[in-house]
Amino acid sequence: MNPITLIARKEAGELLMSGRGLAWLLALSVIMSVLSLLLVSNTELSLLDNAQVVYMVMGTVTALGALLAVVLGSDAVAGERERGSLMPLLLAPVTPSQIVFGKMGGQVAGWVVMYLLSLPYVWAVGSSGQNLTQAVAYLALFGTPVVLGFGFLGIALSARLRSVRSALLTSLITLMLLASPLLLGPSLRQSAIGKLFDAVNPFSAAVNSFDSVVIDSQPLAMQINRLAISLVWLVLTAVFAIRSVRKMEI
Template identity: 30%
Template sequence: MTVRTDEEHDVRRGEAQSGGWQVVAGQECRDLWIGGRGPLLLLTFSVLLSAMTYLAATNRAMNFLEQREAVNLTLQVALSVGVLLTLLVSADAISGERERGTLEALLLTPVGRRAIAVGKLAAAMTLWLACLVVALPYLWVLGRGVAVAGSAALLALCVGTLVAAGLGSLGLLISACTNSNKTSLAISLLVLLIFFAPTQIPALPKTGIGDLLTRVNPIGSALHYITQVLVGHRSWTDNLSYLAAPGVLTAATLAVLIVAGPTIIKLTAGASSS
């Protein structure tokens, strides 16, 4: 009979915790897609995109839209709503479990708290990926005549996933730092509104200060980059600096989530863990 040393136990425990995020992600995905809100949210998303695509393709009042602009508009709506849904799911991830009284059972498992954070973020990201899959046929229908559907799909995958990861991580941080689920959702929606409000001013990037505000806004800069590629006929490398803000947001929030995960994921926000 082999006697394991404390060092071997620590190694095995570390291996179990490093793969624990997959277990957490699997359970969260089952909760989201089998018995949760995932199918309903995705159905709502598809109905909204169907209405947008129909209007962009057939409504006389929108016939002034050039085909590339119609694809760009649909992609921006898909990205905006998909990111919103991802943020809502991640904002409920920790504070929701606190209110439902299920967080204690999760913390008692041998899975590390960093793994819990990563697993919950991965599950929230599946909602964005599902939204992306739903959006692809609509982008193909609108863009097939000008051979822009492929570019739109790649932009949605690359830029959309970058923004969704950043906002999802931010929502998870807010959720971990608040005791009330309503507070977490309210703060997350407020942050999203602050990011989205400047994007409704079309002339904003055309001024010096406006361009600066666009560049520091992770959502505004991402949408502007997409517009420049799809409508402005720019190459993908011409305006890569506009992706700096979403890239910094994603890197910063992920770093904080991983480093501070053991500290902020606990039974009561702001209290010392036992």
């Protein structure tokens, strides 16, 4: 079997078959359950409010997916180093590039699991409202590059910082900074700094697209710039991860 596939399967297996990975999934699903129950507890929601609920669930799924990705990414190399399994991995007949692509495969598997886990929630809160199909499609379209980008950033930091704790802390600080649009409404981001931040932040691109599509029913043509920002983020973090793993020292 291809070494990349082997490593990716091992990474995915650790998420789906290990007690630790399943406990993470359980925690994420409990968060989604509590959030859904809180968001829909108001039975007097108007049609627009329902779209707002779907938008908030989409943003939360993206943030939780990114959180899972940075945890997996931070553990990817530094975790192997701390468990003493990095040396055997490097001595195996695999190149550093194959290792990093295999780890990236594990990230993809993690996001696929998170996405599938979130679909029942999106369906439950949005089934009788507006733009549910678009919500499911755009969560995949924008959530994938944003979440995987955070995972690749975690892998890069994990290779450079050599300890899980340092990599995780740095990744989480970055995630909290970039995910701040979830907490700050659009009106709070109208200053010059806020607009500049929105213009380059992939997380802002994703949540602004969710808002634009689900609440305002705007077409894909209006999301092209935001999609480009998300894809640039994905490519930059992937390059950063590949270079970091290739350059890492034992």
